[in-house]
Each structure stands twice: as C-alpha cells, then as structure tokens.
Amino acid sequence: MAYLSLFFTAFAAATLLPAYSEVLLGGLVTQGFSAWGLWACATAGNTLGSVLNGWIGRQVERFRHKRWFPMSEKQLEAAQARFNRFGQWSLLMAWLPVGGDALTLIGGIMRVPWLNFIVLVAIGKGIRYALVLWVVFEAT
Numbered sequence: 001m002a003y004l005s006l007f008f009t010a011f012a013a014a015t016l017l018p019a020y021s022e023v024l025l026g027g028l029v030t031q032g033f034s035a036w037g038l039w040a041c042a043t044a045g046n047t048l049g050s051v052l053n054g055w056i057g058r059q060v061e062r063f064r065h066k067r068w069f070p071m072s073e074k075q076l077e078a079a080q081a082r083f084n085r086f087g088q089w090s091l092l093m094a095w096l097p098v099g100g101d102a103l104t105l106i107g108g109i110m111r112v113p114w115l116n117f118i119v120l121v122a123i124g125k126g127i128r129y130a131l132v133l134w135v136v137f138e139a140t
Contacts, residue, residue: 002028003037007045014049014125016101021046025129026136035133043126050094050104050121057108079106088112091120095128 006028012019025042029035063069064076071079083090083106091107094100107117 002031002033003041006038007041010042010045011049011052014046014101014104015052022129022132025132029133029136030140035137039126039129039133042129043122046095046125046129047118047122050101050125051114051118053101053104054108054112054114054117057105058111060109076109080110083107083110088116088120091117092124094121095124 006021006024009019009024010021013021021042025038028038060076064071064073079102083103088107088110090103091112094103094107096103104117104121107121112120
C-alpha cells in the first residue's frame with residue numbers, strides 16, 4: 001500500500017494538484033521500505049503525471065481561443081518561444097519545483113514525440129528522486 005500511495009502522490013505532484021512526494025518518499029525509506037522500489041514508484045508516478053500534462057498540452061489548440069482559457073495568446077506564444085530556445089531537451093528540467101509542470105504542458109503543446117517526451121522527463125524525474133534518497137541516506 002505504501003508504494004501505491006507514493007505512486008499516486010508522485011502522480012498528483014506532477015500536475016497542478018498540491019502534493020509533496022519527496023516528503024512521503026523520505027518518510028517511507030526511513031521506515032525500511034525498499035529504496036529501489038520507492039524510487040521506481042515515485043519516478044513512474046511523477047512521469048505519468050507529466051504525461052497527463054503533455055496530453056493536456058496537446059489539447060490546447062482546441063481551446064486556446066476560449067475566454068476561460070488560463071493563458072492569453074501572448075503568454076502562450078512567449079512560453080512557446082522559451083521552449084523553442086532550448087527545445088525538447090528542456091524536458092530534462094521537468095523535475096523543477098517551479099516551472100517544471102509548465103515545461104511538460106508546453107512540451108505537449110509543441111507536440112514533442114511521445115517517446116522523446118517520456119524518456120527525457122523520466123530521466124529528470126528519476127535523477128531528482130535519486131537525489132532525494134541520497135539526501136535522506138546522508139542525513140540518517
């Protein structure tokens with residue numbers, strides 16, 4: 001049950017929902033759960049949450065002219081310009097606490113091929129969770 005809880009918390013943390021998977025990961029590993037299993041669940045959940053963001057981004061063209069759309073045309077164009085400056089490699093930074101979720105949304109808008117999207121995001125997310133585990137092990 002702990003691994004499933006971490007998976008769903010990490011999934012939610014990759015979306016706009018407030019969730020703190022790093023705290024749960026740290027707590028679970030100190031309780032004796034497998035670091036590798038926790039790392040895999042957190043990385044998979046967080047990556048799949050980012051895939052949801054990418055999928056939502058791919059739907060933007062259908063809704064970008066609606067009044068309720070959360071970004072103005074100018075904001076969307078600015079985000080696309082920033083993304084184009086660094087390209088799909090910027091998805092390696094999707095783990096960042098500020099802006100990372102937006103990168104995955106923009107990656108979807110820019111229609112980064114799914115395989116590239118998933119691999120780049122998973123690498124970044126996996127490194128982040130590995131660093132969290134390293135910090136926890138160093139602190140204990």
